Amino acid sequence: MQKYTVKIDGMMCGMCEAHISDTIRKAVPDAKKVSASRKSGEATFLTDTSVDTENLFEKIKETGYTPLSVESEEYKKKGLFGR
Numbered sequence: 055m056q057k058y059t060v061k062i063d064g065m066m067c068g069m070c071e072a073h074i075s076d077t078i079r080k081a082v083p084d085a086k087k088v089s090a091s092r093k094s095g096e097a098t099f100l101t102d103t104s105v106d107t108e109n110l111f112e113k114i115k116e117t118g119y120t121p122l123s124v125e126s127e128e129y130k131k132k133g134l135f136g137r
Contacts, residue, residue, distance in 0.1 A: 057100050057129040061122040062114060065092035073117050081113040100129055 074090040090097035111121040
């Protein structure tokens with residue numbers, strides 16, 4: 055499982071966060087735990103499949119936001135109480 059973090063410019067409100075989350079879900083159908091934060095200027099999600107970042111960036115641009123970068127790291131599920 056990989057965790058992706060996408061830096062995005064242009065999110066100003068809760069609806070912006072919802073638009074980004076919906077866009078990610080459409081661009082990456084098996085994305086899990088999708089969230090976007092206007093405060094941090096980023097969106098995160100988990101997936102088991104590889105992500106076409108060019109396609110993801112294009113979809114984000116189509117909604118009127120500016121994707122800046124994307125990072126991925128291995129996601130390790132934490133057990134009870136963070137162990």
